[in-house]
Amino acid sequence: xxxxxxxxxxxxxxxxxxxxxxxxxxxxxxxxxxxxxxxxxxxxxxxxxxxxxxxxxxxxxxxxxxxxxxxxxxxxxxxxxxxxxxxxxxxxxxxxxxxxxxxxxxxxxxxxxxxxxxxxxxxxxxxxxxxxxxxxxxxxxxxxxxxxxxxxxxxxxxxxxxxxxxxxxxxxxxxxxxxxxxxxxxxxxxxxxxxxxxxxxxxxxxxxxxxxxxxxxxxxxxxxxxxxxxxxxxxxxxxxxxxxxxxxxxxxxxxxxxxxxxxxxxxxxxxxxxxxxxxxxxxxxxxxxxxxxxxxxxxxxxxxxxxxxxxxxxxxxxxxxxxxxxxxxxxxxxxxxxxxxxxxxxxxxxxxxxxxxxxxxxxxxxxx
Amino acid sequence: xxxxxxxxxxxxxxxxxxxxxxxxxxxxxxxxxxxxxxxxxxxxxxxxxxxxxxxxxxxxxxxxxxxxxxxxxxxxxxxxxxxxxxxxxxxxxxxxxxxxxxxxxxxxxxxxxxxxxxxxxxxxxxxxxxxxxxxxxxxxxxxxxxxxxxxxxxxxxxxxxxxxxxxxxxxxxxxxxxxxxxxxxxxxxxxxxxxxxxxxxxxxxxxxxxxxxxxxxxxxxxxxxxxxxxxxxxxxxxxxxxxxxxxxxxxxxxxxxxxxxxxxxxxxxxxxxxxxxxxxxxxxxxxxxxxxxxxxxxxxxxxxxxxxxxxxxxxxxxxxxxxxxxxxxxxxxxxxxxxxxxxxxxxxxxxxxxxxxxxxxxxxxxxxxxxxxxxxxxxxxxxxxxxx
Numbered sequence: 174x175x176x177x178x179x180x181x182x183x184x185x186x187x188x189x190x191x192x193x194x195x196x197x198x199x200x201x202x203x204x205x206x207x208x209x210x211x212x213x214x215x216x217x218x219x220x221x222x223x224x225x226x227x228x229x230x231x232x233x234x235x236x237x238x239x240x241x242x243x244x245x246x247x248x249x250x251x252x253x254x255x256x257x258x259x260x261x262x263x264x265x266x267x268x269x270x271x272x273x274x275x276x277x278x279x280x281x282x283x284x285x286x287x288x289x290x291x292x293x294x295x296x297x298x299x300x301x302x303x304x305x306x307x308x309x310x311x312x313x314x315x316x317x318x319x320x321x322x323x324x325x326x327x328x329x330x331x332x333x334x335x336x337x338x339x340x341x342x343x344x345x346x347x348x349x350x351x352x353x354x355x356x357x358x359x360x361x362x363x364x365x366x367x368x369x370x371x372x373x374x375x376x377x378x379x380x381x382x383x384x385x386x387x388x389x390x391x392x393x394x395x396x397x398x399x400x401x402x403x404x405x406x407x408x409x410x411x412x413x414x415x416x417x418x419x420x421x422x423x424x425x426x427x428x429x430x431x432x433x434x435x436x437x438x439x440x441x442x443x444x445x446x447x448x449x450x451x452x453x454x455x456x457x458x459x460x461x462x463x464x465x466x467x468x469x470x471x472x473x474x475x476x477x478x479x480x481x482x483x484x485x486x487x488x489x490x491x492x493x494x495x496x497x498x499x500x501x502x503x504x505x506x507x508x509x510x511x512x513x514x515x516x517x518x519x520x521x522x523x524x525x526x527x528x529x530x531x532x533x534x535x536x537x538x539x540x541x
Numbered sequence: 542x543x544x545x546x547x548x549x550x551x552x553x554x555x556x557x558x559x560x561x562x563x564x565x566x567x568x569x570x571x572x573x574x575x576x577x578x579x580x581x582x583x584x585x586x587x588x589x590x591x592x593x594x595x596x597x598x599x600x601x602x603x604x605x606x607x608x609x610x611x612x613x614x615x616x617x618x619x620x621x622x623x624x625x626x627x628x629x630x631x632x633x634x635x636x637x638x639x640x641x642x643x644x645x646x647x648x649x650x651x652x653x654x655x656x657x658x659x660x661x662x663x664x665x666x667x668x669x670x671x672x673x674x675x676x677x678x679x680x681x682x683x684x685x686x687x688x689x690x691x692x693x694x695x696x697x698x699x700x701x702x703x704x705x706x707x708x709x710x711x712x713x714x715x716x717x718x719x720x721x722x723x724x725x726x727x728x729x730x731x732x733x734x735x736x737x738x739x740x741x742x743x744x745x746x747x748x749x750x751x752x753x754x755x756x757x758x759x760x761x762x763x764x765x766x767x768x769x770x771x772x773x774x775x776x777x778x779x780x781x782x783x784x785x786x787x788x789x790x791x792x793x794x795x796x797x798x799x800x801x802x803x804x805x806x807x808x809x810x811x812x813x814x815x816x817x818x819x820x821x822x823x824x825x826x827x828x829x830x831x832x833x834x835x836x837x838x839x840x841x842x843x844x845x846x847x848x849x850x851x852x853x854x855x856x857x858x859x860x861x862x863x864x865x866x867x868x869x870x871x872x873x874x875x876x877x878x879x880x881x882x883x884x885x886x887x888x889x890x891x892x893x894x895x896x897x898x899x900x901x902x903x904x905x906x907x908x909x910x911x912x913x914x915x916x917x918x919x920x921x922x923x924x925x926x927x928x929x
Binding site: 174413434436437443444445448456459479524537539 | 829
């Protein structure tokens with residue numbers, strides 16, 4: 174039982190932190206104002222550092238790192254709310270290819286992703302709020318997926334259809350369908366992607382991808398937890414800095430206990446969140462029973478949902494009007510926390526799933 | 542980062558689990574309320590059983606019965622004890638005056654008190670709070686004046702928990718009224734049967750008698766009963782209250798109580814309600830986050846320096862402890878009002894837990910008040926950690 178990073182993990186953290194250092198509110202605003210909603214040059218730099226291939230085997234261009242390393246990167250991304258789609262493209266999309274893809278697909282997609290030359294995106298949500306909407310007809314797909322995160326920029330789409338996963342080239346969608354891109358609440362991009370007899374190849378052997386998909390959802394939930402944690406820590410530190418410097422009624426705001434007590438409660442939320450998301454990553458790294466990983470991911474996501482709302486709302490309230498503005502970073506944190514909350518199941522959804530097993534155990538046992 | 546306990550830690554956990562479940566008799570573990578006649582006897586028996594195995598005062602220096610355990614081992618010991626429903630060693634002895642005497646007392650004082658304190662041959666109570674010194678403890682006014690070879694104590698203490706069972710009291714007294722309030726306080730040990738000591742019970746809203754007022758009227762104790770240095774009492778009090786905050790997040794006990802509430806809710810049918818299920822899921826998850834934070838603090842504290850996150854343990858721990866006690870009342874609904882009902886044999890059909898749920902809920906309102914109220918904890922987090 175050890176919650177600390179080792180020296181190599183700390184070095185990775187420092188390197189990623191150093192690379193992302195320039196991300197302040199102004200830079201983030203410039204980047205997210207233009208398509209594709211993230212900085213292509215930064216994406217390439219992350220690739221050059223080895224970050225985009227982190228969890229993949231070496232023979233496809235990755236570095237074979239574990240969940241702890243992934244969590245370190247996600248946290249640094251979250252800390253500056255960098256708009257680069259690390260969890261979406263590397264952890265989730267890349268993870269699906271690594272889990273299910275054929276050798277050729279792994280080489281092409283994971284190799285390209287690791288090099289920063291190919292962006293995959295997962296198309297799983299339908300505009301009706303479920304994961305349907307697309308039907309399979311022979312080796313083509315027809316229907317609509319929306320919102321597809323980074324759907325217009327993606328070189329390759331991994332489409333969930335009739336319980337299976339299919340690889341669709343972006344250019345094939347443009348020829349046999351349509352991609353309509355728009356902003357998401359956190360400054361990113363999503364698209365309505367329509368398929369009209371669009372050529373598609375099954376990911377790997379084809380067939381039912383449910384188990385692997387559920388597992389990757391769990392892994393992505395855990396990674397999102399770390400990204401959100403990084404964002405929450407920044408939200409808290411910005412808020413405490415602000416309370417120490419902002420003057421009203423002739424004194425700094427930290428003179429008012431009504432405000433400092435609320436900051437103390439934010440700290441409590443952040444520390445509790447850190448404990449649970451790190452635990453979830455350790456459960457994943459421990460590579461035991463998939464059911465334990467899925468349970469840990471749900472528990473982590475539930476805490477992240479609750480704490481994300483708390484931190485996001487209080488950070489704005491304690492800043493006052495400035496927290497509402499695009500020009501100040503703290504509000505951006507809230508937009509990102511809100512987005513993460515609602516992707517891959519919000520707190521209510523995690524709670525609903527956890528309720529189903531409620532009577533199958535007495536106490537929750539965190540240690541095997 | 543590493544989830545698994547080491548082989549040694551796992552063996553240690555197993556050893557603790559086995560001892561607490563198999564060697565502490567069930568009648569000492571289940572359903573002993575503080576109001577019960579058998580309570581004192583159960584506390585003493587349990588602590589003596591633990592002490593015989595070296596499990597009563599593991600945090601003390603080894604030469605006085607402590608254990609050379611890692612913080613994680615101490616955490617495991619504490620959790621397993623609570624999960625098994627074992628009455629923990631009396632805090633006034635094990636966590637408070639024992640460590641103070643071991644660290645600051647004279648050799649004679651150590652010789653006289655430590656072994657008996659560990660074994661609960663002496664039952665201690667705490668003479669700190671006063672009617673006008675609660676959270677602002679340093680403004681206390683109970684006075685001790687040196688007269689020849691004696692200290693003469695005059696004043697009043699309050700909230701003296703379980704003072705009715707106590708043999709001795711450790712008293713914070715003002716010994717120098719002319720300096721900054723923290724600098725004029727001494728800690729003095731006083732027998733409860735000394736002439737001039739009067740104990741008056743305070744009835745609490747749970748119907749029980751747990752706390753007392755203690756009056757001192759020209760009480761004489763020998764000079765050697767001064768702990769450590771004169772006017773250094775505030776330092777010892779802070780040391781002691783620091784110990785009080787350690788393990789004050791009762792994770793294991795709260796987990797156990799939540800599991801009991803869940804079981805009872807299933808029996809009564811209350812658990813069919815999705816809203817109640819949702820409440821339990823939320824509590825379980827918050828408790829998990831708290832337990833993991835306690836583990837993080839225990840696993841990664843080095844050099845005895847408290848981990849910054851430890852300050853959230855008291856705050857969140859008591860909030861959850863209270864929330865779970867509230868849940869159990871909700872589970873029993875209207876049955877929970879009959880706290881005065883007797884056993885089935887004596888004419889009541891109410892389940893035993895239904896009778897104790899509300900008194901426990903009411904009693905636990907104290908948890909966010911004692912040991913540095915939760916407002917004091919927020920003050921500490923805001924000031925010491927966030928620099929506000």
